[in-house]
Amino acid sequence: MPDVAVDKSLPAKAKSPVPAPLNKWVRIYQAMKQQRLLDEKMVLLQRQGRIGFYGPITGQEAATIGSVSALEKQDWVVPALREAGAALFRGLPMDQFIAQLYGNSLDWIQGRQMPCHYTYKDGRYVSMSSCIATQLPHAVGIAMAAQYQKKNEVVLAYLGDGATSEGDFHSAMNFAGVYKTPVVFFCQNNQWAISVPVRSQTASKSIAMKAAAYGFDGVQVDGNDAVKVHEVTKKAVDKARRGGGPTLIEALTYRIGGHTTSDDPSRYRNEKETAAWAKKDPVDRMRKYLVSKKLWSTKQEKDFEDQITARIKKVVDEVEKAPPPPVKSIFEDVYAQMPWHLREQMKEASRERA
Ligand SMILES: Cc1ncc(C[n+]2csc(CCOP(=O)(O)OP(=O)(O)O)c2C)c(N)n1
Ligand SMILES: [Mg+2]
Numbered sequence: 245m246p247d248v249a250v251d252k253s254l255p256a257k258a259k260s261p262v263p264a265p266l267n268k269w270v271r272i273y274q275a276m277k278q279q280r281l282l283d284e285k286m287v288l289l290q291r292q293g294r295i296g297f298y299g300p301i302t303g304q305e306a307a308t309i310g311s312v313s314a315l316e317k318q319d320w321v322v323p324a325l326r327e328a329g330a331a332l333f334r335g336l337p338m339d340q341f342i343a344q345l346y347g348n349s350l351d352w353i354q355g356r357q358m359p360c361h362y363t364y365k366d367g368r369y370v371s372m373s374s375c376i377a378t379q380l381p382h383a384v385g386i387a388m389a390a391q392y393q394k395k396n397e398v399v400l401a402y403l404g405d406g407a408t409s410e411g412d413f414h415s416a417m418n419f420a421g422v423y424k425t426p427v428v429f430f431c432q433n434n435q436w437a438i439s440v441p442v443r444s445q446t447a448s449k450s451i452a453m454k455a456a457a458y459g460f461d462g463v464q465v466d467g468n469d470a471v472k473v474h475e476v477t478k479k480a481v482d483k484a485r486r487g488g489g490p491t492l493i494e495a496l497t498y499r500i501g502g503h504t505t506s507d508d509p510s511r512y513r514n515e516k517e518t519a520a521w522a523k524k525d526p527v528d529r530m531r532k533y534l535v536s537k538k539l540w541s542t543k544q545e546k547d548f549e550d551q552i553t554a555r556i557k558k559v560v561d562e563v564e565k566a567p568p569p570p571v572k573s574i575f576e577d578v579y580a581q582m583p584w585h586l587r588e589q590m591k592e593a594s595r596e597r598a
Contacts (some may be wrong), residue, residue, distance in 0.1 A: 270539055272313050272470055273530045274548060276305035279329040280527050281552050282338075283501075285560070286345060290505040294564065295345045297359045301326045303468075303500035306526030307432050309333055310473030311495070314481045315400055320390075321369040322383035324376075324402040326432060326499075328360065334367030338555065342563045354569040360504075376437075377407035380416030380429070387425035387484075398484045399427045400477070406437025408454065409445050417492070421458035424489035428480045429455075431492065432467065434499040435521075439512040455492035467495025468526040471533065497526070571596075 279301055286298045301308065304326050312321060312330035321330050332341060340352055344362050347355030353363060353371075363371040373379045383401030390397035407413055408431065420427050431451050435442050448454060455462030465476045473495055480491035498521035502509045509518070534540035575582065575590040582590070 300501035306470035307467035307495040310470035311477040314477035377410035377412035387427040426484040452494035467497030
């Protein structure tokens with residue numbers, strides 16, 4: 245019988261010294277803090293009408309960065325909605341993160357996707373799929389291919405609590421269990437799927453326990469504890485790499501902001517609930533932990549914040565200056581040899597734009 249472990253320990257109470265290498269935790273913290281600063285700025289840009297749309301990650305930084313940091317370079321990230329921090333952690337340049345939101349000529353994908361659908365080929369970070377849970381069978385497919393080709397690769401597949409109600413969740417979990425694929429399902433249980441609370445999503449006592457029905461381990465972790473999230477994910481990734489099969493991790497966290505900038509959570513959520521979760525802020529918590537271990541200081545915090553804030557401003561200024569994608573980009577990158585009728589349409593559209 246696979247175990248359904250419940251791990252509620254807090255990093256502030258951790259008795260053991262921080263495992264080596266020490267700077268791993270600082271790197272994780274810096275990525276979390278950078279993500280928070282980016283979120284604040286991107287929401288502001290949307291409110292000023294400078295970008296059209298943004299999906300905030302605030303409150304879920306420990307879950308995202310704590311987990312992605314457990315991967316090796318050759319591994320894959322198949323994101324859900326709120327894992328842009330994972331792409332940045334794997335090396336997505338900040339100008340690409342911002343250019344994707346503007347969808348202009350600097351954007352690698354030339355504005356062909358909705359904002360927040362970042363892609364990063366070199367980091368093996370595939371674009372998120374807008375359709376909830378469709379990424380999960382894809383992730384299992386990538387893992388099966390790696391297994392078949394005897395490649396030393398693990399797939400980290402993210403999902404929200406809402407995704408667990410989709411048929412694709414079942415298909416993916418079932419295939420993963422039967423074929424023991426090297427995949428780690430990481431569920432960011434942020435308590436809400438837009439306006440639907442998790443209690444209306446499932447009658448199960450936890451999401452983690454669903455793994456038992458598919459024949460593999462499920463583990464619940466405090467998703468606002470970056471250290472614990474990292475450790476639990478590392479264990480699951482290592483197991484998958486050894487051929488030990490999949491794991492479903494349920495990270496208990498909270499979406500502090502709206503579902504997106506188009507949402508107003510005060511219409512359906514009790515603000516007391518949000519305030520209570522805000523007190524468990526994962527960024528503050530990790531900073532306090534690092535300070536208590538003498539790995540970080542108030543001065544380092546201020547310097548880092550100033551440096552990242554200035555960098556974001558500089559990148560936004562540069563990206564904002566770029567023109568829209570050329571009109572011909574609508575026709576490119578589909579066919580190796582563009583058919584004659586598209587060539588004609590492209591010429592016509594280019595004349596109209598001019
Ligand atoms: C198949 C499908 N149904 C509905 C939607 C509309 N939709 C977009 S996000 C979302 C909620 C997702 O909730 P969850 O999986 O918990 O992720 P979270 O937004 O909380 O990160 C819904 C219902 C969709 N995109 N795809
Ligand atoms: Mg959710």
